[in-house]
Amino acid sequence: MGKKILLKHDHVSGIQGYEVYRKMGGYTSVERALKNMTPNEVTEEVKKSGLRGRGGAGFPTGLKWSFMAKPKGVKRYLVCNADESEPGTFKDRYLMSRIPHLLIEGMIASSYALGANTAYIYIRGEFFYIARILENAINEAYANGWLGKNILDSNYSLDLFVHTGAGAYICGEETALLESLEGKRGNPRIKPPFPAVKGAWDCPTVVNNVETIAAVVPIINDGGEAYSKVGIGKSTGTKLISASGHINKPGVYEIEMGITVEDFIYSDEYCGGILNGKKLKAVVAGGSSVPILPADLILKTANGKPRLMSYESLADGGFTTGTMLGSGGFIVMDETTSIVKNLWNFTRFYHHESCGQCSPCREGTAWMEKVLHKILDGQGSLTDIDLLWEIQRKIEGNTICPLGEAAAWPVASAIRHFKSEFEEYVKNPSSINDVKHYFEVNKLEMA
Amino acid sequence: MTETKEIKFNEETLELVQRIIKRYPEGKQKSALLPLLHLAQAEFDGWLSAPTMDYVASLLNILPIEVYEVASFYSMYNLKPVGKCVIEVCRTSSCWLMGAEDIIKYLENKLSIKAGETTEDGMFSIKTVECLGSCGTAPMMMCGSQFHEKLSFEKVDNILDKLKSDDKRKTYFDAVVVEDY
Ligand SMILES: Cc1cc2nc3c(=O)[nH]c(=O)nc-3n(C[C@H](O)[C@H](O)[C@H](O)COP(=O)(O)O)c2cc1C
Ligand code: SF4
Ligand code: FES
Numbered sequence: 001m002g003k004k005i006l007l008k009h010d011h012v013s014g015i016q017g018y019e020v021y022r023k024m025g026g027y028t029s030v031e032r033a034l035k036n037m038t039p040n041e042v043t044e045e046v047k048k049s050g051l052r053g054r055g056g057a058g059f060p061t062g063l064k065w066s067f068m069a070k071p072k073g074v075k076r077y078l079v080c081n082a083d084e085s086e087p088g089t090f091k092d093r094y095l096m097s098r099i100p101h102l103l104i105e106g107m108i109a110s111s112y113a114l115g116a117n118t119a120y121i122y123i124r125g126e127f128f129y130i131a132r133i134l135e136n137a138i139n140e141a142y143a144n145g146w147l148g149k150n151i152l153d154s155n156y157s158l159d160l161f162v163h164t165g166a167g168a169y170i171c172g173e174e175t176a177l178l179e180s181l182e183g184k185r186g187n188p189r190i191k192p193p194f195p196a197v198k199g200a201w202d203c204p205t206v207v208n209n210v211e212t213i214a215a216v217v218p219i220i221n222d223g224g225e226a227y228s229k230v231g232i233g234k235s236t237g238t239k240l241i242s243a244s245g246h247i248n249k250p251g252v253y254e255i256e257m258g259i260t261v262e263d264f265i266y267s268d269e270y271c272g273g274i275l276n277g278k279k280l281k282a283v284v285a286g287g288s289s290v291p292i293l294p295a296d297l298i299l300k301t302a303n304g305k306p307r308l309m310s311y312e313s314l315a316d317g318g319f320t321t322g323t324m325l326g327s328g329g330f331i332v333m334d335e336t337t338s339i340v341k342n343l344w345n346f347t348r349f350y351h352h353e354s355c356g357q358c359s360p361c362r363e364g365t366a367w368m369e370k371v372l373h374k375i376l377d378g379q380g381s382l383t384d385i386d387l388l389w390e391i392q393r394k395i396e397g398n399t400i401c402p403l404g405e406a407a408a409w410p411v412a413s414a415i416r417h418f419k420s421e422f423e424e425y426v427k428n429p430s431s432i433n434d435v436k437h438y439f440e441v442n443k444l445e446m447a
Numbered sequence: 448m449t450e451t452k453e454i455k456f457n458e459e460t461l462e463l464v465q466r467i468i469k470r471y472p473e474g475k476q477k478s479a480l481l482p483l484l485h486l487a488q489a490e491f492d493g494w495l496s497a498p499t500m501d502y503v504a505s506l507l508n509i510l511p512i513e514v515y516e517v518a519s520f521y522s523m524y525n526l527k528p529v530g531k532c533v534i535e536v537c538r539t540s541s542c543w544l545m546g547a548e549d550i551i552k553y554l555e556n557k558l559s560i561k562a563g564e565t566t567e568d569g570m571f572s573i574k575t576v577e578c579l580g581s582c583g584t585a586p587m588m589m590c591g592s593q594f595h596e597k598l599s600f601e602k603v604d605n606i607l608d609k610l611k612s613d614d615k616r617k618t619y620f621d622a623v624v625v626e627d628y
Binding site: 075084085086087088089090092093118120124125126127128129132161163164165166167168169180181182183184185186201242243244245246250251252284288329331333337342345346349352353 | 478482544
């Protein structure tokens with residue numbers, strides 16, 4: 001069995017409720033922090049742990065916290081990003097529905113470190129039932145003195161609220177999330193200023209992913225150094241991986257960073273191999289936005305080393321032969337999968353979810369979707385493949401928020417690694433089996 | 448359908464509205480807009496008509512246009528009438544890999560409507576949506592706040608039968624927590 005830190009107790013019966021959670025050692029991190037540590041000491045432990053943001057970008061959490069501006073008399077906020085809408089990602093949902101108090105506990109300890117007296121959990125609207133679970137847990141925490149005024153007689157007070165979104169992928173981007181929290185359209189803001197200086201209602205704000213905040217609990221309990229010893233190199237600790245697609249055992253797995261990708265895909269402890277005994281074709285390792293890799297490159301790096309589940313190893317080779325850990329949304333495709341059709345699905349998604357503020361993203365995603373549609377409709381030419389390449393290049397780096405890149409990278413990597421498949425569709429349209437059926441279902445979006 | 452009903456929350460809901468507004472800093476009551484629109488949609492026939500949106504604007508003391516622009520941005524808000532059961536089917540990556548398009552097609556045939564439409568009896572609407580964070584149990588769909596996962600045609604049949612036998616409108620608030628892992 002691999003090492004479990006966050007999901008140590010996920011199968012204990014009754015762990016959703018306060019009593020059992022507390023009996024299993026819950027809320028000790030809050031006791032420790034509020035009674036024995038200054039806010040700065042908590043931040044220092046998080047720095048020592050090497051914890052990196054689990055929402056996708058992997059930015060060091062302690063460092064992010066230390067950027068929080070502290071002008072006198074101005075309120076500060078912690079906002080938990082529970083938007084979880086990156087296709088292929090469902091780990092936060094699992095964590096929140098199974099062990100809601102772990103997130104609440106992490107929110108209290110983290111808010112204390114940041115000097116926030118009000119905190120929010122921004123949860124995607126479709127997770128309404130989880131919002132209910134969280135609200136129940138919050139009520140239990142209030143009733144037992146972990147939230148509210150003067151917690152544990154420490155003079156520290158905290159109010160915690162759940163805020164429901166309403167269906168928009170872009171609201172996972174932290175500045176769009178803040179706009180949405182303020183009751184507006186989810187249009188990302190131009191940075192700088194960063195949220196740590198000017199965030200929610202213009203006050204200094206830290207936005208962290210659910211898993212990041214949950215990891216603060218064991219870091220305070222066992223010390224940052226103990227946490228940093230788990231994992232490999234700069235990928236410390238464990239990571240929740242959402243595994244889906246053509247595998248025998250889809251689900252959420254907590255892995256110690258540094259296990260091999262091969263082990264993750266084929267061992268019975270994790271994905272249990274490819275569905276129906278088929279062969280592996282490709283993997284999108286970190287949610288739909290990261291570059292897709294063909295089987296040989298996901299299992300081994302370009303220089304023949306086994307590929308590991310870690311920030312560094314997955315990124316080995318840059319975008320030419322590598323990818324990213326991202327959100328840990330691990331989507332597996334077997335040998336029957338059409339990469340071009342899959343790419344069309346992704347591109348359609350980004351076109352649909354673009355907020356429309358910047359022309360390269362708004363127009364580029366629409367254009368890429370059209371070109372892919374044309375190819376899949378049997379009307380493509382070889383120049384269309386070059387056109388796709390050009391469009392994605394013009395999006396990258398030219399937009400307000402990273403959704404532009406998120407839309408560009410899947411296109412770039414699919415062409416880079418599977419160009420022959422595009423060419424085959426262009427030269428021999430009858431090879432696009434089932435394609436009619438596919439478009440009948442999806443045509444509505446094009447109209 | 449809606450014309451006869453006065454657009455006004457009952458006392459209990461109005462109290463809830465005040466509690467929601469208090470979650471945000473003073474003077475920032477607009478922040479309560481998304482939660483309030485959810486309440487309004489659930490209360491007033493499952494969609495947001497112009498009068499409904501105007502009513503929400505008046506509750507928050509903001510301009511109607513501020514409500515319209517938000518309501519039209521988010522996919523969970525319906526801007527035209529919908530059936531009592533809005534079936535939201537995920538069509539994104541993992542669900543698609545596991546057969547979402549067959550599920551959508553099956554639903555369309557069975558209900559004799561296309562995605563985006565409502566059955567004549569006003570019972571069902573089909574809506575295609577993007578990844579709902581349920582990719583490990585694909586293909587999936589949602590109705591009200593209930594996730595239906597690992598779908599097969601038989602499972603869809605059973606779900607539709609069950610939905611039909613209960614005449615109540617399904618809203619995001621009627622959460623029945625069943626975890627299927
Ligand atoms: C288009 C887009 C969507 C995003 N979606 C999410 C999301 O669903 N959940 C999340 O935690 N972070 C998401 N992020 C990343 C956030 O902007 C932000 O980096 C993150 O919440 C920071 O938390 P962390 O440092 O704990 O990872 C998204 C970013 C972009 C550009
Ligand atoms: S890159 Fe796309 S999603 Fe991001 S701000 Fe620009 S238009 Fe909006
Ligand atoms: S792809 Fe359908 S729930 Fe994620």
